[in-house]
Amino acid sequence: MSIASKQIAFSEIPVIDIETLVDGSDAESVARKIGKACEEVGFFYVKNHGVPQEMIDRVYKAAEDFFKLPQEVKESLHVAKSGPTLRGYIPPYGENADPKKTRDLKEVFDYGVHTDEVSPFFGPNPNPTEEELPGFKETCEEYHDAMMALARKLVSAFAISLDLPANYFEKKQQHPITIQRFLHYPAQTGEVTEKEIGIGAHTDYGFLTILSQDAVGGLQVQNSVGEWITAPSIEGAFVINIGDLVKTMTNGRYSSTVHRVVNTSGASRFSVGFFIDLDYDAVVEVVPTCVDKDNPAETAPFTCGEYKYGRFVKVYPHLQETDKTLTPAS
């Protein structure tokens, strides 16, 4: 008998108070709730996460100001110019999460840890200048630090929930690949079909995603019977979802759940995602508590960075030499 997915036909996404995980007074009970949510839904909200609202507000201001920059300034920071670092601006239709079905209306700014040397997922950040957006770089860095600290707490809870030592994943996350992503979803009017929505249906490729969404709404999560369940904005809470790496490492016990965004609210929607993976060279393999002789590993070990880069090639038209079918309508 294999450990088949336990994802259920959920009708709402659990909300978990993580105060005692953050302050260290009772990580265990929070970890159990997180484990259940990862098995049954693959998504959950966290409240009392300790990230100051004032900082989150500043990040939204930075994101909104960025997307208001003249189009030529944004294009000068285009992701294609960062080579394998994969940072910077992505215009509408520049990255399509479900390219066979959907073109994505979202525009994006991707940011990460600064390194002088360029290698896949690492390198300098193509920031706007201080004259264009004063304080932008500092705000991005500050939020990245806060997200990294929160991610490490959540990752330790994942480990505990899998009956592993709390620091189990640390050796694979010394210098993890991270992407901090500002997203802008223009309001969609008229007839809405799957051909063109905010972001097409997808699972996240990495380990863990921490998402902040504004009050506009539009995120939808698919349950085990294929229904799209609304994930409304909850004031002060982050949405957490697990990515395909965790699904692989738990042998399918934790669900990386399909989601998409459709913004028909009439207003622009902004969200900020933080994606953390493993180190570029870390081996992705099933953890010892999710494999035994009755439940053999469903996936052979692979390297995190190579796998993830391959997934990006599939969704970025600029990385594909042959596929010219996804050029934006002018």
Ligand SMILES: O=C(O)CCC(=O)C(=O)O
């Ligand atoms: O903006 C959102 O609510 C979701 C974004 C998302 O799914 C992604 O960037 O992977």
Ligand SMILES: [Fe+2]
């Ligand atoms: Fe996603």
